[in-house]
Amino acid sequence: MALSCVVIGSGNIGTDLMHKLRRSPSLRLRALVGIDPDSEGLARARDLGVEATADGIDWVQAHAAEIDLAFEATSARVHAANAPRLREAGITAVDLTPARLGPPVVPSVNLGDHLDAPNLNLITCGGQATVPIVAAVAGASPVPYAEIVSTVASRSAGPGTRQNIDEFTRTTARSLEEVGGARHGKAIIVLNPAEPPILMRNTVFCALPDGYDEAAVAAAVQGMVERVARYVPGYRLKSPPLFEDGPFATPGGPAAARVVVLLEVEGAGDHLPAYAGNLDIMTAAAVRVGEAMAEARVDHGVPA
Amino acid sequence: MSAAFRLTDSTLRDGSHALSHQYTAEQVSTIVAGLDAAGVPVIEVSHGDGLGGSSFNYGFSATDERELVSAAVAAATTARIAVLLLPGIGVADDLRDMADRGVQVARIATHCTEADISEQHLRLAKRLGMEAVGFLMMAHMAEPEQLLAQARLMESYGADCVYVVDSAGAMTTADARARVGLLAERLGCQVGHHAHNNLALGVANSLAALDVGAAQLDGCCAGLGAGAGNCPTEVLVATCDKLGLPTGVDPLRAMGVAEDLVRPLRPAMGVIDRAGLLLGYAGVYGSFLLHAQRAAARYRVDVGEILLELGRRRVVGGQEDMILDVALDLARQAEGSREPRGAAPAHRAEGPA
Numbered sequence: 113m114a115l116s117c118v119v120i121g122s123g124n125i126g127t128d129l130m131h132k133l134r135r136s137p138s139l140r141l142r143a144l145v146g147i148d149p150d151s152e153g154l155a156r157a158r159d160l161g162v163e164a165t166a167d168g169i170d171w172v173q174a175h176a177a178e179i180d181l182a183f184e185a186t187s188a189r190v191h192a193a194n195a196p197r198l199r200e201a202g203i204t205a206v207d208l209t210p211a212r213l214g215p216p217v218v219p220s221v222n223l224g225d226h227l228d229a230p231n232l233n234l235i236t237c238g239g240q241a242t243v244p245i246v247a248a249v250a251g252a253s254p255v256p257y258a259e260i261v262s263t264v265a266s267r268s269a270g271p272g273t274r275q276n277i278d279e280f281t282r283t284t285a286r287s288l289e290e291v292g293g294a295r296h297g298k299a300i301i302v303l304n305p306a307e308p309p310i311l312m313r314n315t316v317f318c319a320l321p322d323g324y325d326e327a328a329v330a331a332a333v334q335g336m337v338e339r340v341a342r343y344v345p346g347y348r349l350k351s352p353p354l355f356e357d358g359p360f361a362t363p364g365g366p367a368a369a370r371v372v373v374l375l376e377v378e379g380a381g382d383h384l385p386a387y388a389g390n391l392d393i394m395t396a397a398a399v400r401v402g403e404a405m406a407e408a409r410v411d412h413g414v415p416a
Numbered sequence: 417m418s419a420a421f422r423l424t425d426s427t428l429r430d431g432s433h434a435l436s437h438q439y440t441a442e443q444v445s446t447i448v449a450g451l452d453a454a455g456v457p458v459i460e461v462s463h464g465d466g467l468g469g470s471s472f473n474y475g476f477s478a479t480d481e482r483e484l485v486s487a488a489v490a491a492a493t494t495a496r497i498a499v500l501l502l503p504g505i506g507v508a509d510d511l512r513d514m515a516d517r518g519v520q521v522a523r524i525a526t527h528c529t530e531a532d533i534s535e536q537h538l539r540l541a542k543r544l545g546m547e548a549v550g551f552l553m554m555a556h557m558a559e560p561e562q563l564l565a566q567a568r569l570m571e572s573y574g575a576d577c578v579y580v581v582d583s584a585g586a587m588t589t590a591d592a593r594a595r596v597g598l599l600a601e602r603l604g605c606q607v608g609h610h611a612h613n614n615l616a617l618g619v620a621n622s623l624a625a626l627d628v629g630a631a632q633l634d635g636c637c638a639g640l641g642a643g644a645g646n647c648p649t650e651v652l653v654a655t656c657d658k659l660g661l662p663t664g665v666d667p668l669r670a671m672g673v674a675e676d677l678v679r680p681l682r683p684a685m686g687v688i689d690r691a692g693l694l695l696g697y698a699g700v701y702g703s704f705l706l707h708a709q710r711a712a713a714r715y716r717v718d719v720g721e722i723l724l725e726l727g728r729r730r731v732v733g734g735q736e737d738m739i740l741d742v743a744l745d746l747a748r749q750a751e752g753s754r755e756p757r758g759a760a761p762a763h764r765a766e767g768p769a
Contacts, residue, residue, distance in 0.1 A: 259471055259472045259473065261473050261737045263734075263735055274532045274533050275532070275535060275536065277504050277533045278508050278537075281504060300473060300734065303504070303530045304527075304735065305527065305732070306729070310729075313737075313741075315473070315737035315740075350741060351741070354740070354744070356714075361476055362472070363470075370472060372737075374740065374741050
């Protein structure tokens, strides 16, 4: 049986998520929840026959009995205010904001670890795009230091990202360590205003100590890219993993070599344009998390 | 006599690119002492890509920049020490640490159309009691009116000065004049100009900027710096002296620092060779040069082709990873469908890359 869910936040991300959820066999979209009755997202929901409300978290609380899962696509500040009310109402929160109240989750890496948590956080788009690669490399070799560069089209970076760019870099860096398994992580974000807008690009550098197995690392990366591409179809390698000899004096210690993984993320173009792979990877990850929860509840015999 | 403008010497920040970020604390102390004695009012010290720039992508610093900055603060008697921070690379905590170390000027740099990512850091700099400078990079890519709108954002965040930064050394004198002039006319805060020398216009554009109202200018001793180098500090000072424009800096002492302290470091750049000129000609971020040369050697492709393609892709500052991407694409094109990894034997990377 499908899990009943709502999307809180009727902006670009919430609207894109709505489109994806409507295709999900195991998630049933109960409503798109906003606060502005004139929002474009709510109008789109109505056009699609999805219930649209501008009554915000109050509506969610009033309908708590009908809702299993809430996707939070607002802002870190709003989610911090909503989270206790969702928890009280017994609704699991999948958080697409950088609030980081719950454990960080990347579906291809640690999805199974936190399916029972009342609140799961999806880190950042940069984290969703790069942590899988770091985790793959870390599965084949120790990674004393991992560094990522995420470049997104200016037009796909909203005011929330722009005003909180520090939180983006810090949260992403931390996830390279906590979820990716690197000893030390560093994240860099660049906004590129080129027209037509560029696709989201990510470059992952992992330091490799002496004695690493090049074939094993390359295979792990390839395998991981395929795993992510199952829920983010536009996620792909731009070049085969590149091995370069050092030595490098990294903040995580000396490294004999590094592997460089150049990635491109093209969005599915549901509501957001295809260049906004950075937004698409977040909504796609959110759906994947929701579907895994639905599967887990069936497995555990929990009535859904 | 009050100076015609305030000079910031960036030998120890932008110049750091030419030394692959290998400055030692001792070199920093000596150069700061020399510049300070010459009367240079502001000296910038950081990784070439700003605080937190030490990385695979931009090259690791040989010495932690915090140590370098502390050495600079200790060596300066009258000069103010400045740091550069690019939001997305450096973070607020880096700035707090720098304020604790005695840094007095925070320069916050963004691409010329992305000024709104500087709000957190400009406001923080002011709260920490620092002078806050907004740094609009790659300013040749924005029309004057567009640049003005971005500069106004920085001013609204508290910037005491907003710089028109010619990171690619791509501006003609008319380009510099139009941008600096409009900002100087319309902003309430000061306006600065940061010139590179790829088109051999570093000094000329600085003087033009001064003519249309710039209150701050940048230079690097011996023209050290990203790309074909920066406006050379000692040449700017000497030229101003001849023009009767007071700088507060002793030209002979400035020449001494450049000749005796900086040139012996044997920097890798500062010449307008083909690659250096191409940066200015194609409008490519100057810091890409050494990285492009390394990628060209490693993957056996032409450095000029890399730079031209980066220009076509409208890559912006910070996207050093795209150099590798372009080099691999070119190698693939050159070798048919062969995998680029096999195109050149792996060899030892150039020290801290």
